[in-house]
Amino acid sequence: MFNDRSPIYLQIADGIKNDILSGALKEDDQVMSTNQYAAFYQINPATAAKGFAQLVDEGVLYKKRGIGMFVSPDAREKLRSERRQRFFTEVVEPMLTEARRIGIDVDEIVQHLGAQR
Amino acid sequence: MIELRGVTVRYGSTVAVDNVDLELPxxxxxxxxxxxxxxxxxLLSALASYRRPTSGTILVDGVEAFENPQVMHRTAFVRDTLDVNDSDRVSRVLRFAGWLRSGWDEAYAEKLLDLFQLPSRKTVSSLSRGQKSALGVVLGLAARAPLTILDESYLGMDAVARTNFYRELLADYLAYPRTILLSTHLIDEAADLFERVIILDRGRVLMHEEAEALxxxxxxxxGPSAAVDAFVGDRLVLGEQRLGGVRAVTLDTRLSPSEQSGGEAAGLTFGPLSIQDLFVHLTSSSQEASR
Structure with missing residues (x-):
């Protein structure tokens, strides 16, 4: 979905959030530096730094001056509860809208989901 | 800080740069x-002190740049003419650059020659346009000058060479941070490298902003014409297209999440505008009337 932030800057922030949710990044783990991200994505380091600053603002990362960025102890729990809240509005609602548009009713969806269990 | 104060460059009756003020950290x-x-x-020639402005001043770290050896030692300006002796071999051009530049990194210059597959025994006059540009990039980057100015230094380069150029520029900037000014028409290719963007239009600064903001x-x-019309209201339209009952408009506006979700509920779709698209809309002359 289009957002008024830069796609790359979002990609970086989202990538780090996903790594925290999946457990690839654990609490108090150090994340890669701005320069490493800049070289990997081929972007200006200031762009990468903005992604990091956003994550610090959101409390996902914390900064140790002169050392680097680290994962906040409660980041995973926080991200999980945020994503869970957004799951129904951002994932389920659009799916239902599309289902209605093409004539799939809720029973059919429930049946399909039942088979996934 | 690099400061331009009221810089004007005039050629006879033609005004090329028109009273430009800029502050460049x-x-x-x-x-x-x-x-x-x-x-x-x-503008870049004036900034590099290759040309004295018709009027106005350029200060680099507070001192006047023109005919100032201290500033010139610390400035590298690469333009399409390369400013080298055409009959010289590449190796001699590099030796001369090393002699001229206190920050010159010979090993890095050799590495770049290899990367761009530039034969050091060839003379400058026998190089292709793309190879000449690559030589310019070598001269510009290996100088490690605190003020590095690259004026369309990709001319004639193929896609591989340009990719190498962008990659090296960024890697070397990360390792040796310095001020780099890059002029380009290939905006989509280079935009991710910029921290700030300056847009010139008919000799004036149309815009100087953080790339991220742009x-x-x-x-x-x-979306459907009626829905788009209703959404646009009295907002400034930069451009528009129609296909049957569908209307697509480009707006110079930053939407709030609620405006966007409201629009989506009305059947509209929203797309981002690249810096190149924005540039085209802002500088195409048909826009003049509505601006």
Whole structure:
């Protein structure tokens, strides 16, 4: 979905959030530096730094001056509860809208989901 | 800090640069964008002290740059003419550059020669356009000058060479941070490298902003004509297209999440505008009337 932030800057922030949710990044783990991200994505380091600053603002990362960025102890729990809240509005609602548009009713969806269990 | 105060460059009755004021903090990568004849090369020539402005001053870290050996030692300006002796071999051009530049990194220059597959025994006059440009990039980057100015230094380079150029520019900037000004027409290719963007239009600064701010600045709105009309209201329209009953408009506006979700509920789709798209809309002359 289009957002008024830069796609790359979002990609970086989202990538780090996903790594925290999946457990690839654990609490108090150090994340890669701005320069490493800049070289990997081929972007200006200031762009990468903005992604990091956003994550610090959101409390996902914390900064140790002169050392680097680290994962906040409660980041995973926080991200999980945020994503869970957004799951129904951002994932389920659009799916239902599309289902209605093409004539799939809720029973059919429930049946399909039942088979996934 | 690099400061331009009221800088004007005039050729006879032609005004190439028109009373430009700019404050450029050092240590950033700047993208200088502008259409042909917008004054980019004239501005960069003045900035590099290759040309004395007709009026106005340029200060580098507080001191006047023109005819100032201290500033000139620390400035590298690469333009399409390369300013080297055509009959010299590449190896001699590099030796001369090393002699001229206190920050010259010979090993890095050799590495770049290899990367761009430049034969050091060839003379400059026998190089292709793309190879000449690559030589310019070698001269510009290996100088490690605190103020590095690259004026359309990709001319004639193939896609592989340009990719190498962008990669090296960024890697070397990360390792040796310095002020880099890059003028380009290939905006989409280079935009991610910029921290700030300066847009010149007919000799004047149309815009000087953080690249990140420009990325979120424009938006395209597509949907049924009536819904688009209602959404646009009295907002400034940069451009528009129609296909049957569908209307697509480009707006110079930053939408709030609620405006966007409201629009989506009305059947509209929103798309981001690249810096290149924004540039095209802002500098195409048909826009003049509505601005």
């Amino acid at each position: 050092t240590g950033k990568i700047y993208g200088l964008l502008g259409r042909n004849g917008s004054g980019k090369t004239s 990325r979120g600045r424009g938006v395209t709105v597509t």
